[in-house]
Amino acid sequence: MTQNDKKTFGELSRRRFIAGSVALGGSMMMPGFINSVWAAGSDAPEKKELRVGFIPLTDCSSVVMAAVKKFDEKYGIKIIPVKESSWASVRDKLVSGELDAAHVLYGLVYGLQLGVSGPQHDMAMLMTLNNNGQAITLSNQLKQAGVTDAESLKKLVDASDKGTYTFAQTLPTGTHAMWLYYWLGNAGIHPFDDVRNVVVPPPQMVVNMKIGNMSGFCVGEPWNQRAIQDDIGYTAITSQEIWPDHPEKILGTTSAWVAANPNSARALTAAVLDASRWIDTSDANRIETAQTVAARAYINTPVATIQGRMLGNYDNGLGKQWQDAHSMRFFNDGAVNYPYLSDGMWFLTQHKRWGLIDSDPDYLAIARKINRTDVYKQAATAVGGVNLPADDMRTSTLMDGKVWNGSNPAEYANSFAMKR
Numbered sequence: 001m002t003q004n005d006k007k008t009f010g011e012l013s014r015r016r017f018i019a020g021s022v023a024l025g026g027s028m029m030m031p032g033f034i035n036s037v038w039a040a041g042s043d044a045p046e047k048k049e050l051r052v053g054f055i056p057l058t059d060c061s062s063v064v065m066a067a068v069k070k071f072d073e074k075y076g077i078k079i080i081p082v083k084e085s086s087w088a089s090v091r092d093k094l095v096s097g098e099l100d101a102a103h104v105l106y107g108l109v110y111g112l113q114l115g116v117s118g119p120q121h122d123m124a125m126l127m128t129l130n131n132n133g134q135a136i137t138l139s140n141q142l143k144q145a146g147v148t149d150a151e152s153l154k155k156l157v158d159a160s161d162k163g164t165y166t167f168a169q170t171l172p173t174g175t176h177a178m179w180l181y182y183w184l185g186n187a188g189i190h191p192f193d194d195v196r197n198v199v200v201p202p203p204q205m206v207v208n209m210k211i212g213n214m215s216g217f218c219v220g221e222p223w224n225q226r227a228i229q230d231d232i233g234y235t236a237i238t239s240q241e242i243w244p245d246h247p248e249k250i251l252g253t254t255s256a257w258v259a260a261n262p263n264s265a266r267a268l269t270a271a272v273l274d275a276s277r278w279i280d281t282s283d284a285n286r287i288e289t290a291q292t293v294a295a296r297a298y299i300n301t302p303v304a305t306i307q308g309r310m311l312g313n314y315d316n317g318l319g320k321q322w323q324d325a326h327s328m329r330f331f332n333d334g335a336v337n338y339p340y341l342s343d344g345m346w347f348l349t350q351h352k353r354w355g356l357i358d359s360d361p362d363y364l365a366i367a368r369k370i371n372r373t374d375v376y377k378q379a380a381t382a383v384g385g386v387n388l389p390a391d392d393m394r395t396s397t398l399m400d401g402k403v404w405n406g407s408n409p410a411e412y413a414n415s416f417a418m419k420r
Contacts, residue, residue, distance in 0.1 A: 045076045045264040052268070053082045053090045053102035056203050056299040057220040058306055059130040059249045060103045061289050062330050064298055066275035074274065075267035075382065083297065086201035087171040094254060095121050100261075101253040101268060103129060107347045109252040111173030113370055114348075116356050122255035125344065125371045126269045127337045127379070129249040129276070133309070133328030134176060134239035135224035136183055138216040139209055140232055148318060149236060150187035157189050166196040168205060168217040175248055178350045179239045180218035185418040186400050191354070192420055203300075209233055220248070221328065222305040227317075229305055234317030240326035243398045245335075247343040258372060265372075269379035273337055273386065280331035286310050334380065334387040339371040342393040342406030349404075349413035355420035363409035 050072075054060035060081075066072050067079040082099060084090045087108055093099040095118065109125055111117025138147060142165075147153045157165060167184070169177040181191040191197055195215075200208050205217045210232045218239075227233035239246060251272055258265045279289050290307040293299050299306065308314075312327030329336050344367040351357045373392060380386035395405040404412060 043263050043266070045267045046261045047100065047264045048076065049078045049080060050100040050264060050268055051080050051082050051098070053084045053093060053099040053104070054298075055084055055087065055090065055103065055201075056301075057103075057249075058222050058290075058293065058299070058310055058328060059133055059220055060298065061279060061293050061310075062129055062272050062276040063103045063251070064293050065279060065289055066271045068292055069275060069278065071274040071278070072267075072271040075270045077264060077267045077271065079268070079271060081298070085203070087174060091118050094252065095119070097254075097257070100257060100264075101126070101251060103249050104252040105171055105174035105176075106247055106250050106344065107173040107175055107178060107351070108171055109250065109370060110344060110347050110366070111171075111351070111356070113366060114351070114357060114361065116351065117171065117173040123370055124253050124255045124258045124265075124375075125339050126251040126253065126258075126265060127273060127339055127376050128247050128343065129251055129272070129330070129337075131245045131248060131329045131332070131336045132238070132240040132324075132326050134179060134218065134220045134248060136180060136216060136218045136236045136239075137205075137209070137224045137227045137233040138236045139214070140234070141212075142215055143234060143318070147236075150183060150189075153236075154187045154189055157194050162194055163196050165215040166198055166213065167191070168198050168200040168208065168214045168219075170202055170219060171199060173347075173351060173356055175239075175347075176218040176220070178347060179242050180216075181350070181354055182242055182398070183218075183237060185416065188418070190418060190420075206230060206232065221309050222299065222301055225309050226301060226305050228315065229302075235314070236316075238314070238324065238326075240324065241399060243396060244326045245329070245332075245396070247340070247346075250339075255369075258375065262375070265375050266378045266382065269375055270382045273331075273379055274383050276330040276337060277334075277383070277386070280329060283311060335389075337376070337380075337386075338389055339373055339376050340389075340392060340394050341367040341371055341373075342404065344371050345406050345409050346404055349409050352413040353416050353419045360410040360413060364406075 054063050072079040090102050109123045112121045113123045169180050184191045202219050205219045205223045206226050290310050291303050294303040312324045314324050315321045345363045348363050393406040397403050
C-alpha cells in the first residue's frame with residue numbers, strides 16, 4: 001500500500017457503534033445511512049444461519065475462516081460454508097435462494113445484472129474478498145516448443161493454424177476470462193479468433209491439462225501451483241502482473257436478499273471482514289489458514305500447494321523464484337475490501353470490449369446499484385478500526401500502461417485496438 005493510499009484511507013475517521021445489539025457491542029447511525037437496517041428499531045439479524053457458497057480456491061479463505069474461527073458469532077449469525085463444484089452452480093443457487101450469499105466471481109454478478117451470464121437478476125456486491133493471487137498456466141508441451149512468455153506464444157500461434165491451441169477460463173464474464181483475454185490481447189493474440197476458448201471449473205483445470213485438453217488456463221490458486229507440482233505446466237504470468245492489486249473474488253448475493261435481510265447482510269459482511277483482517281495480521285495466521293482450507297471439506301489439496309503462494313513465495317516452474325510484492329491480500333488495512341464502484345465498472349468495460357454486451361451501458365448507474373457501499377460502511381464501522389476511502393473510485397495502471405480510474409468508461413472500453 002503506497003503512502004498516498006494510506007493517506008487516502010486515513011481521511012475518514014473510524015467510528016464505533018455505541019448503542020444497539022449485544023452481538024455488535026453497540027451501534028450508532030452514520031449520517032446518510034438511515035435505511036431499512038434501522039427501520040424496525042433493531043439491528044438483530046433477520047436470518048441467523050447463512051449458507052455461503054464457495055469454490056475450492058485459496059481466495060475462499062476469509063469465508064471459511066469467518067466460520068472456523070467463529071467471527072460470525074460476534075455478529076449474531078452462523079455461517080455455513082457450502083462447497084460448490086462450478087461457478088455455474090454458484091450462480092444457479094444464488095438466484096434460486098438455495099445459497100444466501102457466496103464467494104463469487106466479480107464478473108458473474110455483473111453478468112447476471114445484465115442478463116449475459118444467466119437470466120437477468122438484480123444482484124448485490126457486499127465486499128471484495130481479495131486482491132491478486134490468480135495466474136495463467138501454460139502446458140509443458142508449450143515449454144518444449146520454446147514458449148516461456150506471451151511474446152514467444154504469439155510467434156507459435158502465428159505459425160500455426162487458427163484454433164490449434166485451446167485456452168480455458170472459468171466463466172465467460174468472470175475474472176479469469178478477463179485476465180486471460182487481456183494478456184492474450186496485449187500480446188496481439190485474439191482470444192476468440194486466433195485460439196480456442198473453453199470454460200472449465202477451477203478444480204478440473206489441472207486434470208484437463210494433464211490429459212491434453214488445453215494448452216493453457218487462467219484460474220485462481222492453488223491450481224496454478226498444483227500444475228507445477230504435478231509437473232504438467234508452469235506459470236507464464238500472475239494476475240497481479242496484469243493489474244497490480246486488482247479486485248478478484250467478492251462476497252455476492254441478490255439484491256432481493258439484502259432487501260429482505262439487511263441486518264443479516266451487514267452482519268455477514270462484518271464477520272467476513274473481521275476474518276479478512278485476522279488472516280492478513282501475520283504469517284502465522286496465513287499458515288493456519290492454509291492448513292485449514294487445505295482440508296478435504298474445503299480445497300482438498302496438500303497444504304504445501306497452498307501455503308507458499310499465500311505467503312508470497314513464488315516459483316514459476318521455469319527456474320524463477322521471488323517474493324511477490326503483490327501476492328494475495330485479504331485486508332491490507334482495509335484497502336482490499338471496499339466495494340469501489342470503479343472496480344465493478346472495469347469489468348463492464350471488458351464485457352463491452354469482448355462483445356459480451358452490445359453497447360455501452362450506464363456504467364456508473366449499474367455499479368451504484370450493485371456495489372453496496374452503504375452495507376459495507378456499516379459493517380466496517382461495526383468491526384471497528386477499518387479504514388474507509390474518501391472516494392468510491394480508485395486509480396490503477398495495468399500492464400499495458402493504460403490508466404483506469406472510472407472517469408470515462410465508454411472511452412476506455414473503446415480505446416483497445418484488439419476487441420471483438
